[in-house]
Amino acid sequence: MKFEQRIPRQTSAVLFDEAQGYFPGGVNSPVRAFRSVSGPPLFIKEGKGSRMRDEDDNEFLDFCCSWGPLIHGHANEYIENKVIETVRKGTSFGTPNRLGNQLGKLILDHHPYVERIRFVSSGTEAVMSALRLARGVTGRNKILKFDGCYHGHVDSLLVKAGSGLATFGTSSSAGVPENVAADTIILPLNDRDLLEETLAKHAHEIACIIVEPIPANNGLLIQDPSWLECLRIKAWKHNVLLIFDEVISGFRVGFTGAAGYYNVKPDIITFGKVIGGGFPVGAYAASAEIMDNIAPVGPVYQAGTLSANPVAMAAGLAALELCLTPGFYELQEQKTHAMATAIEAYAKEKGYPLHVPHIGSIFWLAFGNERITRSDQIDAANMEYFKVIHHELLQTGVYLGPSGYEVGFVSGAHSIKDLEEAVSKICAAMDVAFG
Numbered sequence: 001m002k003f004e005q006r007i008p009r010q011t012s013a014v015l016f017d018e019a020q021g022y023f024p025g026g027v028n029s030p031v032r033a034f035r036s037v038s039g040p041p042l043f044i045k046e047g048k049g050s051r052m053r054d055e056d057d058n059e060f061l062d063f064c065c066s067w068g069p070l071i072h073g074h075a076n077e078y079i080e081n082k083v084i085e086t087v088r089k090g091t092s093f094g095t096p097n098r099l100g101n102q103l104g105k106l107i108l109d110h111h112p113y114v115e116r117i118r119f120v121s122s123g124t125e126a127v128m129s130a131l132r133l134a135r136g137v138t139g140r141n142k143i144l145k146f147d148g149c150y151h152g153h154v155d156s157l158l159v160k161a162g163s164g165l166a167t168f169g170t171s172s173s174a175g176v177p178e179n180v181a182a183d184t185i186i187l188p189l190n191d192r193d194l195l196e197e198t199l200a201k202h203a204h205e206i207a208c209i210i211v212e213p214i215p216a217n218n219g220l221l222i223q224d225p226s227w228l229e230c231l232r233i234k235a236w237k238h239n240v241l242l243i244f245d246e247v248i249s250g251f252r253v254g255f256t257g258a259a260g261y262y263n264v265k266p267d268i269i270t271f272g273k274v275i276g277g278g279f280p281v282g283a284y285a286a287s288a289e290i291m292d293n294i295a296p297v298g299p300v301y302q303a304g305t306l307s308a309n310p311v312a313m314a315a316g317l318a319a320l321e322l323c324l325t326p327g328f329y330e331l332q333e334q335k336t337h338a339m340a341t342a343i344e345a346y347a348k349e350k351g352y353p354l355h356v357p358h359i360g361s362i363f364w365l366a367f368g369n370e371r372i373t374r375s376d377q378i379d380a381a382n383m384e385y386f387k388v389i390h391h392e393l394l395q396t397g398v399y400l401g402p403s404g405y406e407v408g409f410v411s412g413a414h415s416i417k418d419l420e421e422a423v424s425k426i427c428a429a430m431d432v433a434f435g
């Protein structure tokens with residue numbers, strides 16, 4: 001397959017070339033390098049609402065939305081004004097500030113499952129801190145995670161399954177010591193017998209079970225609600241903590257995230273992405289009893305120079321206030337559902353092997369016609385189709401995250417007309433990929 005460029009990409013190409021001399025692979029986060037799609041990565045210079053523009057002045061309808069944070073689209077005026085107002089008064093003091101209180105209150109007032117929260121500066125940091133908290137509270141070292149869930153680049157979680165079914169992990173990145181990886185147990189999603197067996201054997205050394213309740217970093221692997229309930233019950237039964245990593249699902253599928261969506265109460269929740277309104281914010285939250293193990297009250301140390309700085313808090317506060325507009329989540333869900341079903345209907349009519357799992361305002365282009373709920377059901381060979389679709393969409397002005405394992409996001413700024421445009425362009429791209 002030849003990937004002919006019908007849009008100018010010279011400026012991005014030149015900038016990417018220059019970036020090679022500054023950053024490993026020319027990027028500051030690996031997927032951005034476009035290694036699994038065609039051409040150099042696009043250097044984006046500005047965005048407004050549902051669209052963004054690259055350095056060659058190509059305009060794209062954006063479904064990456066900065067990998068999820070931008071639930072109100074680019075340069076939302078309400079958020080922008082709050083941020084500018086705050087920046088003018090100084091960006092960080094390293095002290096408590098009123099905006100932090102306001103964001104903390106807004107979240108805790110509207111979330112039935114958490115009583116105290118601690119702000120950090122990324123999703124990874126939130127997960128890392130939550131693991132330390134779980135280990136500190138229980139005095140145990142091992143953690144249990146699931147294949148197909150991503151939890152940021154925390155050492156203990158950069159771990160893949162070894163051979164065998166229930167396995168102690170081996171590191172999936174150089175630089176992660178094997179003895180760190182060995183403290184992580186990895187199970188397949190939704191294998192209830194294996195979960196029971198593993199807990200029966202190892203619960204006494206397991207601090208926590210960590211799961212993405214809506215796994216959305218390795219395709220969109222929507223789980224049976226009964227499996228999440230099973231996790232809750234097993235964690236209680238075996239006296240281990242349950243962590244929902246809601247960095248992607250938090251404030252995305254509803255204000256109370258997946259915990260509220262499925263009505264399952266985890267012991268600790270991690271947040272990121274949407275919570276910062278486009279700024280670097282993460283958080284972890286739990287009951288007052290669990291959170292009182294954190295310094296300065298308790299023995300679990302965790303700190304941050306720029307944690308809860310007023311600018312980031314202002315952005316998060318403005319974004320979450322907008323999320324609380326009555327009907328906001330229902331509308332995003334309806335729009336996303338309409339788009340996904342329209343794409344699926346076209347694929348079905350044409351006999352193309354593609355379906356569109358979606359939940360809230362998250363969607364995924366999944367190849368094949370079977371429902372996919374575990375990562376081992378994803379056929380890597382199909383990613384060649386994604387490459388073609390991604391390329392075609394760039395040519396016609398639609399931007400998807402540059403990997404077939406990434407999900408797409410619909411924002412409040414995507415109009416119904418935007419989504420109709422996307423449907424027709426995605427259908428045309430499928431014609432090229434499968435036709």
Ligand SMILES: *Cc1c(COP(=O)(O)O)cnc(C)c1O
Binds near residue numbers: 124127212245272
């Ligand atoms: C994005 C993500 C992370 C990592 O967050 P960063 O802000 O990129 O460090 C962790 N867990 C989940 C579920 C995520 O989606």
